[in-house]
Amino acid sequence: MSVVRRVSSAPSQVQRRVMDARSTRWDEHRVAVRAQLVDAAIRIIERYGASVSMDDIAAEAGVSKPKLYRYFGDKAGLNGAVAAKLGALMWESAQVTIFAEQDHASVDDMIRSSVQSYVALVGKHPVVVRFLMANHLFQYSGSGDGGVADQLRSVMEAVADRFTESLQRVHADASIIPLAVASILGSGLSATQWWIDNGREQGVDDKFFAAHLSETTWGIINGAGATVGVAFSPDLPFSHPGFASRLEMN
Missing domain, CATH: 1.10.357 (Tetracycline Repressor; domain 2)
Incomplete structure (x- = not known):
């Protein structure tokens, strides 16, 4: 019996627990990554002040600019996250x-x-x-x-x-x-x-x-x-x- 077959035949409540655990780990990962990005934003703001750009923040965090937008929506969203921190x-x-x-x-x-x-x-x-x-x-x-x-x-x-x-x-x-x-x-x-x-x-x-x-x-x-x-x-x-x-x- 294949691994896929064994998983697919598991009771629905077991499959649900597996999915919930994966979802929890993903949520925790997103929270941790978001916190790291906010910390990077704070560091670069302290360096450049009001002139800071999303490119500057992405470079400081070592990520792509699209990733910043994926986590915060736009620069206003990232600024709001810094204020929240x-x-x-x-x-x-x-x-x-x-x-x-x-x-x-x-x-x-x-x-x-x-x-x-x-x-x-x-x-x-x-x-x-x-x-x-x-x-x-x-x-x-x-x-x-x-x-x-x-x-x-x-x-x-x-x-x-x-x-x-x-x-x-x-x-x-x-x-x-x-x-x-x-x-x-x-x-x-x-x-x-x-x-x-x-x-x-x-x-x-x-x-x-x-x-x-x-x-x-x-x-x-x-x-x-x-x-x-x-x-x-x-x-x-x-x-x-x-x-x-x-x-x-x-």
Whole structure:
């Protein structure tokens, strides 16, 4: 009996499992190749900046240009994949600096640590960040899938939920929180663009910039709290009942 005959006579569920396994291996292969191509794109963008072409990326990756189009559709698709990779790195950083510590560390330590991680990532890939900003893939898109800032906003909204809970514990109006999130995101992205375009050349190092972003963030948070008659104690964790307290009103 031939090999073909034996396979063809196998029960349908066995054949289906074989096909599923092949499909899974192919999907995993595509994911791995796609990740390698994105990494190559990041390397060449860091070298050439906004002038990078699909030919440059294909040469860096050691593949044909048609292969890039097969995996990403067009250059916009590849740019979007680069933005998604940077966004994923920011989300992974947040897993360590925010989500893992928000019930134990002081809110001030948590915010400053997350800002420092953000600045470190931007400082590591300033040319890529500038490239994404030029292609409108760093700012908040409003659709949830258009820019790196969508990931930043997701992180911020997770933190904002804790501020909302704190305001609700003292029976304060929590509707101010979305405005505070938009203000922090807008000012932070504007400051980031200035820093990578001019600030670093003018001697504003990552520590100074991170400190500025942290203080600006707290300025907006405290301003939002004061608007609804609440003061926050940044040296306490979110879970502490004294983190938010009502202001004495004259």
